[in-house]
Amino acid sequence: YDFSPFVGRSWNISGVRVFSREGSAYYHFFTVALFPPNIKCQEQYDNFDMIGLLDQDKEAVEGLACRVTALPTPSSNRSKTAYVTPLLVASRLDSITTSRTHGNTSLSDEVLEYDSHDNTSRPLDVFFWFDRVASLSSTCPNGNQLVVVARCLPTKKQMEMRLPHSCPDGTCDGCLFLVIMETAQACPVCESNDYETINGECVNGKQTIHSIPKKHCVITGAASQTKEVACSAFTAFQKTLLTILVLSMVLLSIGFICICRRNRRLEYKYTRLIESHTGELPAVETCGLDEDEDDDEGWFDNWGLQDRVIFSKGRRSAPNNSRTTLRDHRENDNAAFISLDSED
Structure with missing residues (x-):
């Protein structure tokens, strides 16, 4: 719920007009505020020609709700109204609830005007219960008490306070006072799943979205009924x-x-394979030795060895004894070389 529009406001309510036996009319005039600051009800009868009133001090009461008796009297130029006998009805807000019962007080279907509704079509009400105020009357030993019924009407944008039809003067027993306030601000605020949206056509890159709330909720605050x-x-x-x-084009690419x-890659490998089977390797352009150069002779000449040696093939026999001397190794090494002179 969002009750912020009720803060700092007061409402005036007039009861049914009653006529005395002499034909004089009077009615009760209520001033109600749900939240502080308090309001003041004071007698008003300036320039009013009434015997006994001008000689008395003006009485006043202060609280969240009060009632005065209005005495309209016609004059030669215009009607004048005197407000007398102020009565304090409520001084402090006690609780805000959806229950029609508070302490020992319970509201009937007749007072709440539920008689013409079944259980499924009853209006959604929030009850503002006020503390009891001490009364000097013996009729109300527990004092006076006020309850304001905030009735949810989503189609009613303007707040309206009225007295119940069953108690047109605001009370049925003189002790419990009842006021009915009909407004859309008394409805709970719609959540994300409490309304349906209708999307309009897309025109010039803009689309209008209409939000339709359900029966017993209103759209306020962050949400609005239409948005683009x-x-x-x-x-x-x-x-x-x-x-x-x-995605298909990307995958195909x-x-x-x-x-x-x-x-x-396969074409390159196939080309290399064909060249390796049919092609010839290129001839060697240069050689490490000249034609008339003998590598063996030059090497041995430098070392002073002119005799050529030939490595004999065959495997050397392993020595019988594991302990061999350096001399045995040298003899074995010399045996591996055969001089060309000895072959001749």
Whole structure:
């Protein structure tokens, strides 16, 4: 609920007009505030020609709700009204609840005007219960008490306070006072699942969204009944189809690139394979030795060894004894070389 529009406000309510036996009329005039600051009710009869009133001090009461008796009297120029006998009805707000029972006090269906409604069509009410105020009358030993019934009417934008039809003077027993307030501000605030939205057409990139609240809730605060949002000319199906086409083109392009690169590698390998079977290796252009140069002779000449040696093939026999001397190794090494002179 959002009761912030009720703060700092007061309402005036007039009861039914009653006529005395002499024909004089009077009615009760209420002033009600749900939240502080307090209001003041004071007798008003300036320039009013009434015997016995001008000689008395003006009485006044102060609280959240009070009642005065209005005495309209016609004059030669215009009607004048005197307000006398102020009565304090409420001084402090006690509780805000959806229950019709508070302490020993319970409101009937007749007082709440539920007789013409069944259980499913009853209005949604919030009850503002006020503390009891001491009374000097013996009729109300527990004092006077006020209850304001805030009735949810989503279609009623302007607040209206009235007295119940069953008690047109504001009270049925003289002790319990009842006021009915009909307004959309008494309805609970709609949540995300309490209203349905209707999307308008997309015109020039703008779309109007209408929010329709349910029967017993109102849209206030962050949400509004109509709002404009950016939109696209493509429908959801068209967007999905376009996304699928773009993804398909990307996948096909990636697959085509992979196949081309694979074919290029296979073509290169196939070309190398064909050349290795049918082609000839190029001839050696240079050689490490000249034709008339003998590598063996030059090497041995430098070391003073002119005799050529030939490495004998065959495996050397292993020595019988594991302990061999350096001399045995040298003899074995010399045996591996055979002089060319000895062969001659």
